[in-house]
Amino acid sequence: MSNENEKAIVIVGAGEAGTAAAIAVREAGWPGPIVLIGNETLLPYERPPLSKAILIDETNPEPKLIVTAERLAELGIEFLHGSEVVSIDRAVNMVTFSDRARLGYHRLLLATGARPRTLSIPIAEGSKVATLRTYEDAMAIRQTIGQGCELVVIGGGFIGLEVAASAASKGASVTVIEAGPRLLTRSVPAPIAELIRAKHERSGVRIETGVVVARIDVSEGRSNVVLASDRTHPADLVVVGVGAVPNVELAHAAGLAIENGILLDETLATSDPFIFAAGDCCSFPHRLYDKRIRLEAWRNAQRQGAAAAASMLGDNRPYEEVPWFWSDQYEETLQIVGLCEEGQIPIQRDLGAKGQLFYYLTDDGRVVSACGFGSLGAIAKEIRVAEMMISRRFVPDVKALADPAFNLKSLLA
Numbered sequence: 214m215s216n217e218n219e220k221a222i223v224i225v226g227a228g229e230a231g232t233a234a235a236i237a238v239r240e241a242g243w244p245g246p247i248v249l250i251g252n253e254t255l256l257p258y259e260r261p262p263l264s265k266a267i268l269i270d271e272t273n274p275e276p277k278l279i280v281t282a283e284r285l286a287e288l289g290i291e292f293l294h295g296s297e298v299v300s301i302d303r304a305v306n307m308v309t310f311s312d313r314a315r316l317g318y319h320r321l322l323l324a325t326g327a328r329p330r331t332l333s334i335p336i337a338e339g340s341k342v343a344t345l346r347t348y349e350d351a352m353a354i355r356q357t358i359g360q361g362c363e364l365v366v367i368g369g370g371f372i373g374l375e376v377a378a379s380a381a382s383k384g385a386s387v388t389v390i391e392a393g394p395r396l397l398t399r400s401v402p403a404p405i406a407e408l409i410r411a412k413h414e415r416s417g418v419r420i421e422t423g424v425v426v427a428r429i430d431v432s433e434g435r436s437n438v439v440l441a442s443d444r445t446h447p448a449d450l451v452v453v454g455v456g457a458v459p460n461v462e463l464a465h466a467a468g469l470a471i472e473n474g475i476l477l478d479e480t481l482a483t484s485d486p487f488i489f490a491a492g493d494c495c496s497f498p499h500r501l502y503d504k505r506i507r508l509e510a511w512r513n514a515q516r517q518g519a520a521a522a523a524s525m526l527g528d529n530r531p532y533e534e535v536p537w538f539w540s541d542q543y544e545e546t547l548q549i550v551g552l553c554e555e556g557q558i559p560i561q562r563d564l565g566a567k568g569q570l571f572y573y574l575t576d577d578g579r580v581v582s583a584c585g586f587g588s589l590g591a592i593a594k595e596i597r598v599a600e601m602m603i604s605r606r607f608v609p610d611v612k613a614l615a616d617p618a619f620n621l622k623s624l625l626a
């Protein structure tokens with residue numbers, strides 16, 4: 214571990230945001246020590262494949278690393294794996310580990326991520342219930358979801374639906390149970406959620422919306438998902454995907470402000486100017502939307518990590534990246550750019566067999582979000598143009614938006 218007296222940039226959390234920050238700090242020319250601390254034992258790895266390739270690949274799937282040990286060594290980044298930071302002493306700028314070791318920091322980045330939300334219903338001992346956040350979680354789910362397995366997924370959000378798609382493609386019999394009136398209520402507009410539902414149903418997945426789970430029982434070695442209506446779904450495995458909660462306990466115990474995550478200003482500083490945060494664990498004000506948001510998205514974690522690195526080194530510009538998210542459902546892609554919210558005016562762009570896009574506009578015609586579902590090539594191209602429109606606060610011609618033959622990029626030239 215680094216000498217306690219050296220001024221290190223210390224990063225707690227070796228996920229997407231923390232690792233991007235560690236690399237960016239060095240690449241920006243910071244000459245001093247960088248310590249990246251992770252409580253998982255593996256080298257930093259990507260989470261998106263956990264619900265996709267890692268569940269499906271026939272050969273033994275390895276985690277997809279964000280960075281190799283050699284690259285960390287080359288960059289002079291000290292990586293402490295299997296290490297948990299348990300407290301922050303802001304009076305002397307030090308963190309304390311679970312083994313009571315202490316480490317001083319010049320600047321501290323909290324990139325502690327999020328953890329799966331759990332169900333507050335009775336769950337009988339011995340029921341086979343899983344959540345998905347880590348590589349170990351994915352490997353445990355992978356072991357069960359083969360041909361003939363009965364899988365019940367509780368929660369019709371991104372992770373639940375990706376697990377459902379992966380399991381169905383491996384021959385499992387899958388039921389998705391969602392309490393809300395439709396799938397993907399939080400961030401996907403209704404018409405696209407409907408297309409995704411149809412895609413799942415064509416692949417043999419049963420989807421029940423507006424259905425509440427009362428408890429999970431065990432009988433004869435199998436789990437039973439019991440609904441409020443008393444109907445029962447037997448399962449070899451129940452995967453719970455009902456959202457994530459930000460890991461804020463460390464920040465909260467240190468007296469940092471919390472508001473739907475660790476509260477940041479637009480330069481990603483916490484309420485302590487020596488401590489910054491990035492990724493799923495934090496909320497920040499976004500100029501485009503004129504409000505505080507928290508994102509659980511891969512690209513945001515990566516870019517926010519890099520932006521927090523710059524801020525820690527004194528280049529504290531506002532973080533203004535347009536939110537972007539993707540999800541794979543079978544061989545199709547879903548992409549969302551901006552924030553899809555109630556009250557926005559939808560304009561449909563019908564790409565036929567290649568997919569569907571919806572643009573969302575404010576009352577004065579500005580594009581604030583777009584969401585598309587279909588083939589990767591077609592959707593990604595249109596979403597990139599939509600992102601440019603959103604960041605430029607562009608007011609497009611509505612007829613052009615709706616015309617699939619019109620090259621929207623030409624509007625921005």
Ligand SMILES: Cc1cc2nc3c(=O)[nH]c(=O)nc-3n(C[C@H](O)[C@H](O)[C@H](O)COP(=O)(O)OP(=O)(O)OC[C@H]3O[C@@H](n4cnc5c(N)ncnc54)[C@H](O)[C@@H]3O)c2cc1C
Binds near residue numbers: 251259492510514541
């Ligand atoms: C299964 C799955 C699929 C996903 N698919 C997509 C997708 O298709 N598209 C997309 O845009 N996004 C996707 N995401 C979201 C994306 O992966 C996350 O937004 C991103 O990983 C967040 O990065 P992060 O660094 O903020 O947090 P994390 O990656 O969670 O990393 C935080 C790390 O900090 C560690 N930690 C926490 N507290 C401490 C402590 N006190 N001491 C030491 N270490 C600590 C945690 O254990 C963890 O390793 C997916 C997520 C999951 C789980």
